[in-house]
Amino acid sequence: MKAKKSKARRKQSAKTETKRFDRRDYRNALGQFATGVTIVTARAKDGRAIGLTVNSFTSVSLEPPLVLWCLSRQATDFAQFRAASSFAVNVLSARQHVHSRQFATTLADKFTAVESEGAPDGSPLLKGATAHFICRVAKRFEGGDHVIILGKVEEYRWNAGEPLVFHSGRYHVTTRHPDLLD
Secondary structure: OOHHHHHHHHHHHHHHHHOOOOHHHHHHHHOOOOOOOOEEEEEEOOEEEEEEEEEEEEEEEEOOOEEEEEEOOOOHHHHHHOOEEEEEEEOOOOHHHHHHHHHHHOOOOOOOOOOOEEOOOEHHHHHHHHEEEEEEEEEEEEEEEEEEEEEEEEEEEEOOOOOEEEEEEEEEOOOOHHOOOO
């Protein structure tokens, strides 16, 4: 009986929390944190290339090398990404905003007109990206309306370049801070 009451209390608490936060306003507040933009790619079990735009990517650990990203339960290829044992993170350059928009859609083939090559695990690596992280899934965690995917980096590549940045619902490019010029 206690378990039922506890579950009911948690459900009521979640409803109260939702009412306290205006969803759009909360997103606007989160948008004040500038992020880089990535496209996470993988191979589905049927061999199809899959990918989606992700800004919830971060480094977790240097030893061992771990990164994470968050997969929305609403993502078109949610089941395929959830089942994948490996993935690649493509850190977009400032010139790849078109790719970011394309991979944020529900298109059946998001790779149309996108140059890529295969990583050792088969995940597509987008040409022109400033960095690639090829990962094995280490763990998955439930996180509300997302699944948090922790990956062990098995290989990485990077190129100097200007990153694509997202802030306040818009794409930006970086510039050197005028007070800190060499």
